Structure formats: C-alpha cells, structure tokens
Amino acid sequence: MSGDTRNITVTINGKTYKEEVEVRFTLADFMRQQLGLTGTHLGCEHGVCGACTILFDGLSARSCLMLAVQADGHEILTVEGIAPSADELHPLQEAFRDNHGLQCGFCTPGMLTTLIEFLRDNPDPTEQEVRIGISGNLCRCTGYQGIVAAALDAAKRLRDAK
Amino acid sequence: MKPPPFHYHDPETVSDAVGLLSRLENPKLLAGGQSLMPMLNMRYVLPDNVIDLNKITALSYLREENGALMAGAMTRQRDLEFSDVVAKRHPLIKEAILNVGHRQTRNRGTVGGSLCHLDPSAEIPTVALALDATVTVAGPKGNRDIAMADFPAGYMTPAIEPDELLIGIRIPAWPQGHGHGFVEFSRRHGDFAIASAAALLEEDANGKITRASLTIGGVSKVPTRMRDVEKALVGQIASEDVFRAACEECRKMDALEDVHAPANYRQHLATVMSRRALMAAHGRVGGRA
Numbered sequence: 493m494s495g496d497t498r499n500i501t502v503t504i505n506g507k508t509y510k511e512e513v514e515v516r517f518t519l520a521d522f523m524r525q526q527l528g529l530t531g532t533h534l535g536c537e538h539g540v541c542g543a544c545t546i547l548f549d550g551l552s553a554r555s556c557l558m559l560a561v562q563a564d565g566h567e568i569l570t571v572e573g574i575a576p577s578a579d580e581l582h583p584l585q586e587a588f589r590d591n592h593g594l595q596c597g598f599c600t601p602g603m604l605t606t607l608i609e610f611l612r613d614n615p616d617p618t619e620q621e622v623r624i625g626i627s628g629n630l631c632r633c634t635g636y637q638g639i640v641a642a643a644l645d646a647a648k649r650l651r652d653a654k
Numbered sequence: 655m656k657p658p659p660f661h662y663h664d665p666e667t668v669s670d671a672v673g674l675l676s677r678l679e680n681p682k683l684l685a686g687g688q689s690l691m692p693m694l695n696m697r698y699v700l701p702d703n704v705i706d707l708n709k710i711t712a713l714s715y716l717r718e719e720n721g722a723l724m725a726g727a728m729t730r731q732r733d734l735e736f737s738d739v740v741a742k743r744h745p746l747i748k749e750a751i752l753n754v755g756h757r758q759t760r761n762r763g764t765v766g767g768s769l770c771h772l773d774p775s776a777e778i779p780t781v782a783l784a785l786d787a788t789v790t791v792a793g794p795k796g797n798r799d800i801a802m803a804d805f806p807a808g809y810m811t812p813a814i815e816p817d818e819l820l821i822g823i824r825i826p827a828w829p830q831g832h833g834h835g836f837v838e839f840s841r842r843h844g845d846f847a848i849a850s851a852a853a854l855l856e857e858d859a860n861g862k863i864t865r866a867s868l869t870i871g872g873v874s875k876v877p878t879r880m881r882d883v884e885k886a887l888v889g890q891i892a893s894e895d896v897f898r899a900a901c902e903e904c905r906k907m908d909a910l911e912d913v914h915a916p917a918n919y920r921q922h923l924a925t926v927m928s929r930r931a932l933m934a935a936h937g938r939v940g941g942r943a
Contacts, residue, residue, distance in 0.1 A: 495659035515662035515704075518695070538692035539759065551732070551761040557691040558762070559684075561662060562708060606758065627843040628756025 500564035504529065505573025513560045520544045522560035523570065531571040533601050535630070542629030545602035546570050552609045571601035574608065583649040584608060584642075593642030595633035602629050607643050615651055619644065657694035664706040668713065668792050668821055671705055676794050676817040678703040683819055685728060685767030688759045713766070713821055718743065723825040727766025731778070735760055743827045745938075746784065746834035746852060750777040753836070756844045766820045772810050774910065775847040775872035779806070781836065783877050784852040784869035787825040793818035806876035831941065832856050832865075835934025838872070839923050841914075847872040848915045849923035853931035855892065857939045863887045868928055873909050873920045880904060883928065892936045894929070901928040 496515045501508060504523065513522050520537075523529040523546075535541035537556045544555040547569040574582045584607055587593065594600045603626060610617070610625040617625065622643045623636070631639060663678070665671040675681055682701035684690055685708075693699045707713065713728035718739050725734070734740050734751045741748050754760055754768070754777050768778040769789060779802075782789075787802040791814050800813060807813035814820065828834075838850035850871040856864045866887040868880040886900040904924035909917035 496661055498662070516657040516659055516694075518657070518691070521656070537695050539688060542756070542758065545758050548761075552758040553762050554688075554758050556695065557687050557759075559657075559662070559687075559691075559706075561664075562687075562706065609757070624843060625757065628758050 498561050498564070500561055502560075502563045502566060502568060504568045505570060515559065515561050517560045518556050519546070519558040519560045519563050519568075520555035522563075523555065523568075526560075529570055529572055531601050533598055535598065540630070541599070542602040542606065542626075543599050545605045545629065547605055547609060550609070552606050569605065569608070571604055574604055582608075583653065584611070584646040587642040587646035587649060588639070591642035591645055592634065592638035594638070599629055599631040599633075603631070603639055607646065611643070611647050611650060615647060617644070617647060657691075658697055658700045660701050661703045662706065663703060664709045666709045666711075668710060668819070671707060671710060671819060672792055672794060672817065674703070674705050675819060678705070681705050683707060683770075685770075686730065686759075686762045686764040687767075688755065688763040689767065689771045689773070707766075707819075715822075716740075719824075721827050723747070723827065724822060725765045725825070726822050727764060727769075727820045729765045731755075731760040731763045731765065731768070732757075734765070744785070744825065746836055746854060747781050747825070749834065749836040750781045750852060753777050753838055753840075753844075753847070753850070765823060769805070769823065770812050770814070770820050772806055772812050772876065773846070774809065774875055774877065775838075775850065776877075777836070777838070777847070777850065777871065780850060780869050780871035780877040781852050782823060782825060783879055784854060784867050785825050785828070786867075787823050789823045790821050791818045792821045797821070803879065809875040828854055829856070831939065833935035833937065833939035833942075835931035835936075835938070837927050837930045837934065839927060846914075849873050849920055849927045851924070851927035851931035853928070853935040855887075855932065855935040855939055857892055857936070861891050863890055863892050866932075868932065870904060870907065870924050870928065873904075873907050873924045875908070875910065878907065880928065887932075892932075892939075894933060897929045897932040897936075898925075901925045901932070904928050 533543040535543040680702040684706045713726040715726045833855045835853045838847035852869045854867040866884040871877045909920040911917040
C-alpha cells in the first residue's frame, strides 16, 4: 500500500472483516482485490453500468462510487450472500435461471442485488415498474426481456412463499 | 482506473469541515459521491485532500417549517423520493426526483451535492430555481443565505467561496391547488436530460393564469428561469395555444452544443418541454387529475 491507510471493520454477507485499507480504494476494489469477493463485478467504474451494485445497510448502491473507508461500521450484502446456502438458490436466482435472465452473467450480480431491494419494496410490480427498476443496470446479452420476465416470475415466487 | 492518492478527512461537525476546508491544500468535498467518485476514478480531479461529509449527521434532515421544506445538504435524494411532505406539498420535487439517476444513485446522492455540482441538466437545481429556494452556506465568517436565482455563477460553478460549504436549502411551497409539471427529454431513462422543464401555475376560477413559474434545465450553461414567458402567461386564459405561443421565447435561449445535441435542437426541445410542462401543470390546477 502506497498511500494513506485506515483500519476499518465491515460486515459483508454476515461475516465481519477487520482490515487496513488504502483510503483511495473504492469499496468495489477493496472487496474484490483485498477480500477476494469477486462476485461483485466492475464494468464501467464510473457509475453507469450497475454491475457493481451492492446493498449498503439494505439499500442499493454502486460500490465503485464509494470508498472502502466509508463502509467502516456498516453492513453490506453482495451477490455471494443472496443464496440461503451453498446448494440452494434464492428464488430470484432460480427465476433468472428458468427465464433466461442471463447469458454471459456479467451484469447478473448487479441485477440480482438491485432486484432484491426492488422486490422487497414493491412485491407486486408491473412490467413497466420492473423496467424502471433495472434502468440503472446495463445488460448487453439478453435484450432485457428475460430479465424482466425473471423479475416478474421471482416476484410471484416470493409472494407465493409467504 | 483508480482514484489518485489523497489524504482523507471525515469531520463530524460543520465547523470542523469549514476549518479543514480553509486550512487544507487543494481540498475537495465528498458528499454522496455520485459525481465526484466517477471524476476521481477517471482522474478528472486530483485533490490533495478529500473531506468526506458523510459523518456530519446534523446536515441530514428533512422537515417542514412555516410552510417551507427544509433539507440538509447531506439529505439523500432518496429521502425526497419517499417523503410524505414532499409528495403532498411539493409535488414538483417528487416528480423531478424520479428523473434523478437511478434508485442506486438516489440512495447515496445528496441534495447539497447535486446543487453544488450544478450540472446544467440536474433536476434538483432546476426545481429549486423554479420554487425560488434559498440555500445556506457556512464559512469561516459564519452562515449566509443565497437566493437560488443568484446561486449559479457559471457552468457547473456555484456562487460560493472556496472556503464555504453548502449546509442546507429552504424551499417555499406553492399554495394548495396549484398545478405542477416536470418533463425531460433524455435518450434513456435516468440519462442526463438534453432538455428539461419545470412549471408551476395558479389559475383563477375562469382559468386565467394568476401566477406562473417556468424553468429550463439542460439547455443553457445553467438552469434558467424564463421570466419573459412567465410574464407573458400571467393574465391569459390557459390553453395549449397560449402556452405554445409564449414558449416560442425559449428558442432564443443561449444553448449548449455537444455530442448529445446541437444548439438549435436544444432550443427546439426547450419550447416543446416548456409547453408540455405547462400543459401538465394546467391539467393539475385545483386538483384536476
């Protein structure tokens, strides 16, 4: 580490990490490079593509637009923390698999985290609401149709599970 | 693509932040980070010191005071989006805020950050100007108020001193029964607006316009109140033809020209967005629709 550093404590997917981090490190780089949590993807690194979306204290945020030091004392959920266990998918992940919601998978971590928040706040969305909900996430494979179908399917699965 | 090396400071009070701002070499204030962080990542800005305002909890509030909306500089755009007071008393802000970036950026982005970044197409400065808001800045000599009309000094440049920081905004409400309309033109949802318009109208029982406010964003270097259009509208019976005629004035605006649109296209959009915003406002006067 070449520049100023700070010691931070951050909880990611339920696990607490105590780390020394360079102050100029983005949260995304810290998670990927220092912690090896490479599920969070980096596309544009300037807040446009949405691939790096995480939930920060339960709210979606772009981890490329935050500094790691700002996560000190906070809780983060990444795509690695969505599934209930190593052998079981989250209903949203199942819906993505069943509806061709991904092809190359690059945008998927951001799509899933974004939709976790979206469906929590809006359990019975219209197609138009889903499209606006994922408007901050770019996908270059699917044409979005499969993703929208997956989100609507997931909403139904999550409602039925209640 | 990584931010350049800098020293990091996270003061917990406004006075500490002002002190750091006056004392430190080449500082930059970090609010929600939705504009500064991309610029750091791409090294458009190379600050020696970053002063993070996120720990100044006193700057995060949203309340109604004497009929005006008081918002702190560090109040998140999300808080405006989900506020009952905003929805009920400031429907123009509510409509505009849904055009600010995306959910992920509104969760972090702040009121003060958007005001001070002062992107010509940013929605918050545009509606703040439309509503005759007043901002408060803190500096070494204390606090002072600046009318939103005097706040834009130039392209992306607020009229505040290098050792001052914006701490809050006061946004007066229009009386119940007024009509509002916010429309914008962008290539995709959440993109920067190529042109936007914010309109407010009051009409008497005969449909005669008694008060009008029209502001254009994205077209000129700074958001612009169209006072001549407002004057032309007051006293007229509201109709699409009246709006269309009055909004022709917008074609004379000094317009930006860039990769997204030539100046004459922006000027054209200014007339169209204005008419649509006014039509929307007219349609909502007195609780219609």
